[in-house]
Amino acid sequence: MATPARRLCHIAFHVPTGQPLAHDLQRLFGFQPLAAREADGWKQLALRSGDAVFLVNEGSGPAEPLYGLDQRHAVPSATNLCFEVTDADAAAKVLAARGCSLLVPPVKVRDARGHATYAVISSPLGNVSLTLLERASFCGPFLPGFRPVFSATSPRWVSHVDHLTLACTPGSSPTLMRWFRDCLGFRHLPLSPGEDPQRGLEVPVGSGRGGLRLTALQTPLGNDVPTLVLAESLNRASSGQDQVEQFLLRNRGPGLQHVGLYTPNIMEATERVLEAGGYLLTPPEAYYQQPGKERQIRAAGHEPSLLARQGILLDGDKGKFLLQVFTKSLFAEDTFFLELIQRQGATGFGQGNIRALWQSVQEQAARGQQA
Template sequence: MAAYLSGLHHISLHVSNVNKIANDLVSKFKFSLFATRLTDRSRQLAFRKGAAVFVVNERPNQSGVILNEELPDITHRHSPDTRRLNVRKYEQGTAKCLYDISPSYSVDTVSNVCFEVEDVEKSFRDLRHLGCNFLVPPTTVEDEAGAVTYSVVQSVVGNVCHTLIDRTKYEGLFLPGFDVLEKDCNLEEDEDMSCPITHFDHITYACHRKTTLQVMRWYEQLFGFQRFFIDSEEDVDEGFVINQEGIGLRLTAMEYWKCSKAGIILPSVDKKGPDCKFVIAESLPEQGRNQVDTFLEQHRAPGIQHVGLYTENILSTAHAMAGAGVQFFSPPPAYYTEVGKQQEIEEAGHSPQMLAQYGILLDTDLHQGPLKTSCDNRRYLLQVFTKPIFAEDTFFLELIERRGAMGFGEGNIRALWRSVQAYMESERGDSQENENSKTVYIRAHETK
């Protein structure tokens, strides 16, 4: 591999209405606004919940704008490709976007997954040698708390890019250029325990058909990602395939390892395993159009379809979010009473009625064999999808609680994706009905 990843630092959103997304993240999803970078023409807001950090960037109105061009106060450091700047000078009269680029996109998008690396400049040289396209070369940004070096590389998935960042020489709470709003308080102690989200669990890409292997190879060769088998019997090349009952879907998962040389420590229940898995979703043609196709159409390119938020108590989290206005997808009511499922839920120590209240699904780890007699020894997970948080039916969030299970609820995938499919079909029906109503109205008035 060319670059060793030591952790996931943050995920960037680019939106036209920063106020709405900021309000939703704080009031509905219980994130805290903890750092800001504000200029006369742009805003970058950082929100956190546990170790999960979203940076929300204001998307420029003009097309074709790529930020980070022509950075001022540049001096060479170590190599001609490295740029250095002082934040105070950089802030004056500029609307440029730090640690990212600003896509000339006509819809809101989640387009940057930022990784911490051991050596940005070495990663840049090695990755560029392998043909990677860098949108921002190594750039060092500093303030009174120290220096951070970063670069931005374009991935092979649509508009997704990766900021590679080295903050080992920085003692601040976030990044140079951002004003931290909570300098004098302990961020960990300030957590809302009714909504115990701790970190990003996984990121799912929606991709064009027959591109999964290309994406897998890219991440494997350049960043050392490894294959994660969703199901123990899935084919190495085919992935986890559902091609029946109106669902045509291929899912393939991969994982990276913190400090890829030595393994990883995860802040989860069992303290083992990858920090954040990546899932590639593509549709299959045999079962007709599904939500992957909808994403590709409305997003206008492959990209990040949803992000899984790990929670230590999904019932408490869903209750808090639902009370604040978050809407969740719900499976058909029969899910909770179907043969075996009700017993499975009860033997895991949960109430089917309580899970049904928020649309939460439970799946026992199929790799462990028959259910064990003790609830404490049973490996399972609970999960639920939110409805899209952008105006388009593109990006949404998932809540997931793992009780020893490391997969994605393969037993739930049909129910989860069917609930999303029903919603999107309903949305298309309502949209078509509104268009028909407008047409009738216009024709009626044209005849007067």
């Protein structure tokens, strides 16, 4: 029996001392400090925008960072997904019985605001571990052991995490889907009518037989967990690498490629990112000149020139639309990035936008090679 994930608590990152991730999340994307902890060689800072919480673990110490694990990965990366469960002790036993490695046995942490119990298990996705958290008896702003950080309130650009995209090795999606289903209660979410869960949604991009395979997973209704998207490369007949292959190479294996952050106003959020000095991927010039694209954008209630100026992609039909914009990597290794997403009734991820993202990544890589 699976241990249902009830809610995403936070996404944790491990970075070396002096890496600017925490600063960039505040300056470029409107995240605000929520809670902090410094102990055992670690500087941990939780940052929040709406219900989206990132925990940045900076440094390296003799003990594990609280609520996580230091796997000494070769490059800075997202290393842990923390899910709330009903009973952390019971969940750890169930998953250990299923063959999951229990990296941190259940630990109870207390402070003046209550207590929480957590355990850390391995996952089949590269260096990404999973924290199972039980915190019903805690009333603080984040987690026991952290001191609250009160910052000036500011407009929220982001309301919550919409989805998590996991870059996978070719052919691994069915195995990963079964693991998330059997262990955490995720179910297949079809992205197209009649989609085969074993094949997912195949999106041909570029020339030859290249493309991406996307398999979406969700928890039962009533749980506050973002959609998981498994992304892998299809067989290719052309040279070069697509975005997933590039990630696997630069991240030294599979992992969390990007987080989709939901914004109720993508025009305002994108403008603020650009004003703050953030860098966004530029869609190919031909994207906005596609036949019917201007009509599609206007049908969604937007001005084509404004979307083009900010690099916002739009896809959809029949009154349901999806708007997306992608940042460049937050790390020098050119791995993890963010996505701002606004939905106008659409529930998928826009096949046309996937192709546009692929082409913009390819063009960006080509410009880097020419520099």
